[in-house]
Amino acid sequence: MSPFTRSRPQPDPAASGTEPDDDGTGPAPGRIPAPAPSPAPGEDAPREEGSGGAADSGAAGDGRRPGWLGRRHPRAARWTSLAITVLAGVLVLFALLVPNRIERLEFASFVRIPAEGVLLAGLLLALPPRPRRITAVVTGVLLGLLTVLKFLDMGFYQVLARPFDLVLDWILLDDATDFLRESFGRTGQVLAVTAVLVLFVALLVLTTLAVVRLTNLMVRHRQTAGRTVLVLGTAWMTCMTLGLQIGTVPIATKGNADFVGNRVEQVRAGLRDARVFRQQAAVDAFAETPPDRLLTGLRGKDVLFTFIESYGRVAIDDPAMAAQTGAVLEEGTAGLKSAGFASRSGWLRSPVTGAGSWLAHSTFLSGLWIKNQQRYRSLTTSDRMTLTKYFGRTGAWRTVGIVPGVRRAWPEGKFFGLDHIYDSEHLGYHGPYFSWTPVPDQFSMEAFQRLEHGKKDREPIMAEIILASSHNPWSPVAHMIDWEDLGDGSVFHRIKKEGTDPKEVWKDPEKVRAEYRKAIAYSIRSLTEWMRRYGDEDTVLVFLGDHQPVPTVLAGDTGRDVPISIVAKDSKVLDRVADWGWTDGLKPAKNAPRWGMDRFRDRFMTAYGPQP
Incomplete structure (x- = not known):
């Protein structure tokens, strides 16, 4: 080492601002520390504490070239950046909460x-x-x-x-x-x-x-x-x-x-449910019953299973609707009685609320709890016997379906074993839709009379009828007219114009509830007036709601009960269900028996099977 080198003073690490290396030694004496390396691609560049969002708006101060807003209006750029950040925080907080x-x-x-x-x-x-x-x-x-x-x-x-x-x-x-x-x-x-x-x-x-x-x-x-x-x-x-x-x-x-x-x-539950349902569907108490011993108590009768859309317990129990609906049911009971008919009513618990009518219908007819679409698909691709199929198996009934709510191909219809299905295109209706409803209920019942029930020299009929006028959104609602004036349904153009506008009705929950009540009253009257007009000693009517209406109408009611009634002129028909404990008339008592909808099929077939 030269004398010149030895005479140079040694740098003080503390004075130079450097820290010792991990091995305890500092930088070589007299050597200027290397500048900090640039960040590798994909790494964050170091920023000073307190540098804000100006970079995002193009304002100067972050090392980036300022954008147009930052060059011309730096204050506006800072406020814009702050506003965007606040909105981002609000959105994330909203999504989390x-x-x-x-x-x-x-x-x-x-x-x-x-x-x-x-x-x-x-x-x-x-x-x-x-x-x-x-x-x-x-x-x-x-x-x-x-x-x-x-x-x-x-x-x-x-x-x-x-x-x-x-x-x-x-x-x-x-x-x-x-x-x-x-x-x-x-x-x-x-x-x-x-x-x-x-x-x-x-x-x-x-x-x-x-x-x-x-x-x-x-x-x-x-x-x-x-x-x-x-x-x-x-x-x-x-x-x-x-x-x-x-x-x-x-x-x-x-x-x-x-x-x-x-x-x-x-x-996970949905995946497990498929296995459980297959096991349940394999059990059928009537699978081995000979056809000549099925439904013997109804031989020679026309049996109508009729669903009223959204006809739920709320229509009978809710204080805002009870008086009006009760009056319609009492009117129907009295009118049927004057024509020689008697009736019994109870409660069923539906698997659905608000919508999903096909799940309720298939539950009622199959005797299985069809609570979701997976079960419905499994059911309709199986060989499970439904109530309608059992009527057909006997060979004693012609089985038909009146389904005005069906407006396109319905392959599942074959599963229910109906000899003939009349959808909205085959009822002879040339009037307007009433919101969702393709055919008013009164016309559907008259079409059934014209196409099937009113024919001479026919065999007994078992019919599945779905009345759709009480389907959400209940606006506008048709009203009863003289049966002789129904014609091809053109008269309903005038009636629709007299109705309410659904866009206006649905702005007010109370208006929705009022229209719902009117729709239920119309469906019940369509059915009971048809029974009085066309029913006879050999007519048996079973009608029920398929599910409760939407929560807007329920107003906090969480129940799933729907009313069900049996109407017949032949006293022997109702005698067979006397032990059910149902209420006389079309209005079930509050404490009337309440069953799951899936239990009806087997109870009905037992009641109308061979008696000891």
């Missing part, structure tokens, strides 16, 4: 502490740059999907009083679009479907962008974000431990975790 039922949308629901949000923020702060970005994007997409699912739940609770089933309910979305077209026209259907699709895509995109933006903000303010997560986590645990609430809403929530957990269990 929004409930899946409309009645739970209240202020308290959006001032809670979501456990999932706190944990997610902590995770994003802890992850390295590349995994953090991937996690932020995936989280945003999943949060958007979760929000869409909650919106689906809101719709299903409003119509079916249950959440959307991820396994079984996709087919119902197609039915929903058909309902929109038939209720509000093709334009209304297109607008509604377009709006839903736009909302779906917008939610996925916006929640993803919002999560990414908030993640970048947390990283730029890592220390502040870390302290905030710690405070919120402590607050969540404290509120959860003490059970603190705002009204009835807990401040600390893990609602999304519970929501996802319930859906996972729902999927």
